[in-house]
Amino acid sequence: MAPILEAEALREARRLAELMPGEHDLAVHHLLGWFHWFRHQALALRTDPAPGRNQYEGPYEGPYGDQQEDQSRPDLRIAVQALTACFLAGEENLPEPLVPVLAENAAGYALQLLSDSQESDDPARLSGLADLWRRIVEAVPAGHPHRAIHLTALGNVLRMKWRRGGRPADLDSAIDRFREALSAVAEEPGRAMYLYNLGDALNARFDRAGAQEDLEAAIALLGEALRATPDEGLYRALVLTGLGSALRARYERAGALSDLDGAIAGYREAVPLFPLDQPGRTEILSSLGNVLRLRFERTGDTGDLDAAVEAGRQAVEATPEGHPGRAVILSTSGQDRGPGTGGSEPPPI
Known part of the structure; x- marks a missing residue:
């Protein structure tokens, strides 16, 4: 890794970043992301060669010149920022240890895309959004505190696809994601939302297919959601x-x-x-x-x-x-x- 630690290599990387034609130049993002990821690894080995330490864990949103952090952290933050754009675009060639972090970063952008797509009738747009949330869910490990939220977002996109002329399998898959999300929250205060999402989707499938078990399950879930919901408000x-x-x-x-x-x-x-x-x-x-x-x-x-x-x-x-x-x-x-x-x-x- 010696070449990427040379001062000239860092100067060239900075020049490339300054010359980037626009935010959406994925080739440049990909190159700079890998470059700074390798630099982070090399500098981390210099400062702490202990095996098994997770150098890539920790906050990434601080200022780039923070003198309280070790010298490898700025490279890590730049790598995460650059490679998040690649994750959003569906790039698969990414540093494996960073993928969960990139997925979490991408979720913030994906939530805004989900909000913007509420009224969309574009099948390609909804399919792309469903694929993005599916990759986020796959990248976030079981037990992660945000996994239930990500599963719910994926379920909502799939339900939107179904309502806008998608296949029945989209609704079935949405129900599976809502079930998984509900099972992940146990007795959290926000459990009512997960109960409602699953119950509402089962009621929609009953309207489509007429299965009595879906209707009975929907009534039970919605009743439980009602008991767990405050006595006022739009929800x-x-x-x-x-x-x-x-x-x-x-x-x-x-x-x-x-x-x-x-x-x-x-x-x-x-x-x-x-x-x-x-x-x-x-x-x-x-x-x-x-x-x-x-x-x-x-x-x-x-x-x-x-x-x-x-x-x-x-x-x-x-x-x-x-x-x-x-x-x-x-x-x-x-x-x-x-x-x-x-x-x-x-x-x-």
């Missing part, structure tokens, strides 16, 4: 909405009035938890009107019919003119005025 509203949808589905299959009562109670509790300007408020009001109408058809209680009409009216008022779902909500609201009429299921939240 509780989402859990209530998911549980209400699952209970309504079981009522329509088995006809137990208690399931319909539970769905109505859940939707009613969820409505005030949605901010007035939150799009989900319209859908939850429409859903509440639908289940109230179903109970009126079952029991003949005109109070349920009046409440269904009122929920439909509020849903219409909350929907802006020109909104693509306004016609469906208007139609459903009108149908709530009489028994024996079918309605359209509102779009999912």
Whole structure:
């Protein structure tokens, strides 16, 4: 390794970095990353030749000129920064000891990409994002404190792919990732999120394939998530909405009035938890009107019919003119005025 420790080699590497055409010149990132990784190893052996020491572990985000760290650390930080770009691009020729660190760094960028892709219908973009999260999950060892979060992100991307015309296998794989994430968190305070993700995905698969075991598991998981969720806030509203949808589905299959009562109670509790300007408020009001109408058809209680009409009216008022779902909500609201009429299921939240 003697040549890379020469002063001239370091000067040339710095000149190359200054001449880099742009942030996305992966060939230069790859070369500089390996160069500084080799320098880090050589300098680490000089300062601490003890075998088995993990010289690559530790923080990398500090200033490059930090005099409190040993002289090899700046090279390590530069190597991690340069090779993270290569990991993001799918480069496989990377220093094996650094791969878990690169995956963790890449996760920060991948989370932003996930947020930006929420409304994307581009199959190639979603497939690329799923591949990135799959590589992050594969690189992070079992027992890592962030593994459950990474598995959840991968599951969310796969579920997005399925919802936008992907294969049924995408949803199946998402469910497997959500199961793995849930098993990794034990009794952590944030367990409710993992319960909700798995329950909601199982409910979606029941809607697709009709397997009763998926529906029963979804209801159990969403019920547990509700018990672990604070009594206020938008997240509780989402859990209530998911549980209400699952209970309504079981009522329509088995006809137990208690399931319909539970769905109505859940939707009613969820409505005030949605901010007035939150799009989900319209859908939850429409859903509440639908289940109230179903109970009126079952029991003949005109109070349920009046409440269904009122929920439909509020849903219409909350929907802006020109909104693509306004016609469906208007139609459903009108149908709530009489028994024996079918309605359209509102779009999912």
